[in-house]
Amino acid sequence: MERELKFATKCVHAAEKPDPVFGAHTTPIFQTSTFIFENARQGAARFAKEESGYVYTRIPPNTPTHAVLAEKFAELEGGEAGQTFASGMAAITAIALTTLKQGDHLISTDVIYGCTFSLFSEVLPGLGIDVSFVDTSDIENVKRAIKPETKMVFLETPANPTLILCDIAEIAGIARENGALCVVDNTFATPYFQRPLELGADLSLSSCTKYIGGHADLLGGIVAGNKDFMNRMSLVVGYTGGIMGLHEAWLCIRGLKTLHIRMDRHAENAMKVAEFLESRPEVEWVRYPGLTSHPQHELARKQMSGFSGMLSFEVKGGIEAGRRLMDNVKLCSLAVSLGATDTLIQHPALMTHACVPLAVRKRIGITDGLVRLSVGIEDSEDIIEDLKQALEAI
Numbered sequence: 001m002e003r004e005l006k007f008a009t010k011c012v013h014a015a016e017k018p019d020p021v022f023g024a025h026t027t028p029i030f031q032t033s034t035f036i037f038e039n040a041r042q043g044a045a046r047f048a049k050e051e052s053g054y055v056y057t058r059i060p061p062n063t064p065t066h067a068v069l070a071e072k073f074a075e076l077e078g079g080e081a082g083q084t085f086a087s088g089m090a091a092i093t094a095i096a097l098t099t100l101k102q103g104d105h106l107i108s109t110d111v112i113y114g115c116t117f118s119l120f121s122e123v124l125p126g127l128g129i130d131v132s133f134v135d136t137s138d139i140e141n142v143k144r145a146i147k148p149e150t151k152m153v154f155l156e157t158p159a160n161p162t163l164i165l166c167d168i169a170e171i172a173g174i175a176r177e178n179g180a181l182c183v184v185d186n187t188f189a190t191p192y193f194q195r196p197l198e199l200g201a202d203l204s205l206s207s208c209t210k211y212i213g214g215h216a217d218l219l220g221g222i223v224a225g226n227k228d229f230m231n232r233m234s235l236v237v238g239y240t241g242g243i244m245g246l247h248e249a250w251l252c253i254r255g256l257k258t259l260h261i262r263m264d265r266h267a268e269n270a271m272k273v274a275e276f277l278e279s280r281p282e283v284e285w286v287r288y289p290g291l292t293s294h295p296q297h298e299l300a301r302k303q304m305s306g307f308s309g310m311l312s313f314e315v316k317g318g319i320e321a322g323r324r325l326m327d328n329v330k331l332c333s334l335a336v337s338l339g340a341t342d343t344l345i346q347h348p349a350l351m352t353h354a355c356v357p358l359a360v361r362k363r364i365g366i367t368d369g370l371v372r373l374s375v376g377i378e379d380s381e382d383i384i385e386d387l388k389q390a391l392e393a394i
């Protein structure tokens, strides 16, 4: 058997195919909306899915540019196939519409990306889908929430913004025993640090807007999993049309080529920043999976090969202190989103999770003083100096 390439080599080489027409070194952008068939028989066979190939850009496999990205990502996640989307939310929507119908039940991590929470709590119930938000950090809660109608268990780990983890292997096992699909939002960790499919999950998805693109200059989403699911989802993709733009697909292919080196620097810097913050009197506590003070540090070590670049911390003095900290940073950018080359700082209670009702926010630990940091790939000394002067100013 051929030796499997290492992750870094896959980032650079996986799915890359030299252009057969002119020999261009990088994957071309196939800027087209439709594809020419050789004859009527071929056109009919492609529509009937008797023959693989391209048809129309909305219909998977979309274009060769999209296909290269999907294949590259699937190889990195250890999946059979992949599908690209216009955004992370388009990916989550397509997964939900492929899996759930009226009368079905969805179990979701209670601490999740704000718009995922809104989709699950406001849109899906209107379609007759029953949703339970549970604290998935305790698997007993998942076992208790399972019903005969449960068709999907949706996990986010590390979770946004509290950095709480859940045990993917354990929960995927429970989901499988009960005939439910286990889906993991792997945006925070990326396949470099965590591979949910290898832990038993059915699907792993990422918002490409974050670490995959990596430069805060695009929107995109991507899913990896088995071929059977991708085939079923391709109908929903074709009918709903949340397709990734071609330029975005090309930028994501480029982004993945440096994923491994960016993630190493993000994680190295995040660890240093986390340790610095933990030593500060203005800071109540710091949550970073790499710190031994993280309540699930052992689980982090078990299912992640590194701890990525996201951390959160509680400033003493609540919302006002948080506001002053944010108004005083100079190097860090005051912005939502994450996974950019620069360090981004934001206040979940005022920004990304303002849409989550106050009572829910309180219950799941999104406190008023919680600050979320996406640690960039600058020199860690400069990030720490900036935070130091901003903390001293509050």
Ligand SMILES: *Cc1c(COP(=O)(O)O)cnc(C)c1O
Pocket (backbone or CB within 6 Å): 087, 088, 089, 090, 113, 116, 156, 160, 185, 187, 188, 207, 208, 209, 210, 219, 220, 221, 338
């Ligand atoms: C950003 C994000 C999403 C949504 O992705 P978009 O590309 O913004 O639609 C979903 N999950 C997590 C964890 C995210 O950070």
